[in-house]
Amino acid sequence: MFEFADRVSRIQGSLTLAMTSRAAELRAAGQDVINMSVGEPDFPTPAHIIAAGKRAMDEGYTRYTPAAGLPQVREAVVTKLARDNAITVGPSEVIVSNGAKHSLFNACMALFQQGDEVIIFRPYWVSFPEFVLLANARPVVVGSDPENQFEPLFDELRDKIGPRTKGIIMNSPSNPTGGVWSRGAVEQIISIAREHNLWLLSDECYEQLTYDAPFESTAAIGPDYEKILTFQSCSKTYAMTGWRIGYMAGPEPLVKAMTKIQGQSTSSPNAIAQMAAVAALTGDQTVVAEMRAAFDRRRQLIVSGLAAIPGLACREPGGAFYVFLKVTELLGRRAGEKILRTPEDVTGYLLDEVKIATVNGEGFGDDSHIRLSYALSDREIATAIERIGAAVKSLD
């Protein structure tokens, strides 16, 4: 038998990636699966970004770069944050990584250790507790209000902050819920973080995908609190998930600490992708608005379609491209011989019966919802709603 370090058993594999590969396997076996488990835009990377990547190779951007990213990409982030987010930083306050996931991981490694506690909000993105555990710290889970864009339960948050609490990780717009927190909620979080001298990690990967109100960055709401860290990504904004470019803006000493960790683990982010990111961040932004408009239209389609199915309670998410669907009314109902007892039974039933791949809430710390991604064509969304409607109707 092989033996591995404890940290391997301490963490879980990514449930969302597992569902996506299960859907891909079924498709490869010839099944007509609609994959609503995906966590990425269905659009191709815009042409001018691809052209910049090709040009980068021709121009010789094929070598190692500085660990924190090429000067021009750090500058591009500075320009972007000022333009879109009213955040004023210098290039030395920016690190570029292999996706925002990598920046988040590096930040947790640089900030947290054994004995520390880090607050995360349920339902959480699958990787937050695992980042904290990999840093040997303890994730402390605080609930949220499904009726109010999954904003934090502030009384519970205050109760759970103690002498060991070192940080809070927030994510609005949220994966998995699509919830967008109000300015008031973000102000409260900032003031709690300030009161207890906590790091506030703001995962803003979906910042360009809000539909009911313009997005406001946490660091722009609390510009004078220096422990706010902004994590953003090219992945969802520019349909660049496979290029692996994300970044963090925060205090220079933290950027230096993270650069040390990044330099000793993955060296630099990919040079070609960095040059493509410069084109993405500083080039024509109309592509972003077009993708946002398409996602908004799909949001309306899926929310109205699901709301019309008896037994499903669908609230309107303010952002990202997910619907977090409450399925408790389906639990206890019978599908042939089998009784649906958990959201996992519901996702299994939808996949087996009507070939719709979704993700159950369990990996997000939730036991009453399933997550559906609407990063799909209008036609696929319409077909998915028909199939889900038929599947729910045929339950006894």
Ligand SMILES: Cc1ncc(COP(=O)(O)O)c(C=O)c1O
């Ligand atoms: C909330 C959240 N944060 C971070 C990421 C990671 O993004 P990236 O592709 O930039 O690593 C994702 C991707 O699914 C996400 O949903």
